[in-house]
Amino acid sequence: xxxxxxxxxxxxxxxxxxxxxxxxxxxxxxxxxxxxxxxxxxxxxxxxxxxxxxxxxxxxxxxxxxxxxxxxxxxxxxxxxxxxxxxxxxxxxxxxxxxxxxxxxxxxxxxxxxxxxxxxxxxxxxxxxxxxxxxxxxxxxxxxxxxxxxxxxxxxxxxxxxxxxxxxxxxxxxxxxxxxxxxxxxxxxxxxxxxxxxxxxxxxxxxxxxxxxxxxxxxxxxxxxxxxxxxxxxxxxxxxxxxxxxxxxxxxxxxxxxxxxxxxxxxxxxxxxxxxxxxxxxxxxxxxxxxxxxxxxxxxxxxxxxxxxxxxxxxxxxxxxxxxxxxxxxxxxxxxxxxxxxxxxxxxxxxxxxxxxxxxxxxxxxxxxxxxxxxxxxxxxxxxxxxxxxxxxxxxxxxxxxxxxxxxxxxxxxxxxxxxxxxxxxxxxxxxxx
Numbered sequence: 001x002x003x004x005x006x007x008x009x010x011x012x013x014x015x016x017x018x019x020x021x022x023x024x025x026x027x028x029x030x031x032x033x034x035x036x037x038x039x040x041x042x043x044x045x046x047x048x049x050x051x052x053x054x055x056x057x058x059x060x061x062x063x064x065x066x067x068x069x070x071x072x073x074x075x076x077x078x079x080x081x082x083x084x085x086x087x088x089x090x091x092x093x094x095x096x097x098x099x100x101x102x103x104x105x106x107x108x109x110x111x112x113x114x115x116x117x118x119x120x121x122x123x124x125x126x127x128x129x130x131x132x133x134x135x136x137x138x139x140x141x142x143x144x145x146x147x148x149x150x151x152x153x154x155x156x157x158x159x160x161x162x163x164x165x166x167x168x169x170x171x172x173x174x175x176x177x178x179x180x181x182x183x184x185x186x187x188x189x190x191x192x193x194x195x196x197x198x199x200x201x202x203x204x205x206x207x208x209x210x211x212x213x214x215x216x217x218x219x220x221x222x223x224x225x226x227x228x229x230x231x232x233x234x235x236x237x238x239x240x241x242x243x244x245x246x247x248x249x250x251x252x253x254x255x256x257x258x259x260x261x262x263x264x265x266x267x268x269x270x271x272x273x274x275x276x277x278x279x280x281x282x283x284x285x286x287x288x289x290x291x292x293x294x295x296x297x298x299x300x301x302x303x304x305x306x307x308x309x310x311x312x313x314x315x316x317x318x319x320x321x322x323x324x325x326x327x328x329x330x331x332x333x334x335x336x337x338x339x340x341x342x343x344x345x346x347x348x349x350x351x352x353x354x355x356x357x358x359x360x361x362x363x364x365x366x367x368x369x370x371x372x373x374x375x376x377x378x379x380x381x382x383x384x385x386x387x388x389x390x391x392x393x394x395x396x397x398x399x400x401x402x403x404x405x406x407x408x409x410x411x412x413x414x415x416x417x418x419x420x421x422x423x424x425x426x427x428x429x430x431x432x433x434x
Contacts, residue, residue, distance in 0.1 A: 044275035048078025049268070050098040051279075052090050052106035055083065055214050055309045056231040057316060058137040058260045059107040060299060061341060065286035067302050073285075074278035083307065086212035087112065087182035091121060095128055097265060105264030105279075107136060109185035111357040113263040117380050118367060121184065129266035131382045132354065133280050136260040136287070138346045139251035140319065140339025141187065142235030143194055145227045146220060146244045150328055154227075156248035156411050162198045166205050169226060175207040176200070179216060179228035184366035186259055187229040189357070190250050192364060194229075196430040197412040202364075203432055214310075220244055231259070232339070233315035238327070240315060245327030249319075251337030254410050256344050258353040269382075280389035283347075290341040296321060345400055351381045352404035352418035359421040365432040373421055
């Protein structure tokens with residue numbers, strides 16, 4: 001079982017051609033959406049919903065859908081987009097629901113709706129049925145390390161360097177301390193995969209702790225951890241403050257990997273199907289807007305505000321543009337590993353990806369070994385609603401031919417076949433499951 005627990009929660013005081021297509025789909029950056037197109041029988045059952053987000057770049061589609069009027073365009077002018085301080089708070093507020101002062105849906109770590117539905121992470125220990133309506137982005141996260149390890153030149157596949165770093169920590173009577181954002185969430189899984197693939201058992205050779213994304217850099221500055229995995233703009237800020245460097249961006253671990261999701265309480269969607277579709281259409285249009293290069297500066301200006309990321313444009317913009325300064329001498333311009341909001345089917349919630357999240361959470365003991373993977377995925381993943389919304393906004397061409405993206409290959413050569421998750425699990429050398 002995982003050695004990561006709530007008591008370890010740390011608190012600190014402190015492109016191209018496609019651009020033309022997105023431009024045509026969303027209008028120019030200067031043009032606001034037209035007035036509401038929803039009326040009569042198509043009108044949403046309610047005029048709004050309360051959606052949560054964490055201060056991370058991949059929350060941009062929800063923020064832009066609000067700020068640029070996409071929610072209002074689709075008959076949802078009263079949508080509230082509310083900042084959450086941590087993923088644990090997001091979980092708690094989803095359990096409450098807006099009727100009790102919480103939230104109806106959120107920008108969320110993709111495994112969380114699955115874990116909530118299974119009832120393994122709820123405070124009540126009871127299942128909270130959730131629906132994943134869309135994926136918000138692909139890749140765009142980072143595995144960062146303290147400047148103390150600059151000499152070790154840690155990268156995605158430097159087994160000798162990671163072993164030395166772990167031994168260095170051990171020589172001081174402690175374990176290599178790695179911070180992630182939520183147990184069983186994407187950053188936890190990326191960190192565990194990176195360590196395990198390089199021969200470091202995250203349960204035995206490392207000490208994994210939970211830190212909210214906006215607190216990562218402050219914790220690194222005080223020497224609280226050796227490494228962390230988090231979304232942007234916090235890896236970039238670490239580099240800008242010269243407190244550490246990026247060992248790898250997560251696209252190096254798994255190119256075009258799924259990251260955050262747009263998820264809502266299942267009961268809310270079931271009670272308000274037209275409103276849910278309206279929200280989804282607005283988010284899809286916002287995702288296209290976010291990926292349009294012509295909108296990059298405005299996107300950064302909007303999200304940099306205190307009520308959103310409370311981060312400088314210098315922290316937000318470079319990696320969104322694909323310009324990655326790793327902080328250790330490596331600099332990459334226009335990287336294909338930059339965050340995607342719409343291209344590469346970024347918005348479509350592939351069921352095969354959710355199957356990997358379930359499988360990997362089984363690997364590390366966050367879900368029982370006898371979990372029915374397909375049953376859980378099919379209960380949570382609403383790719384059918386995504387297709388309906390995409391069709392409604394004229395994006396039929398964006399609908400993939402299959403709900404599966406097929407086999408996925410990781411940096412270490414390991415292959416995940418969604419048709420045979422057990423073979424994947426059987427082939428892994430380091431895991432918590434028996």
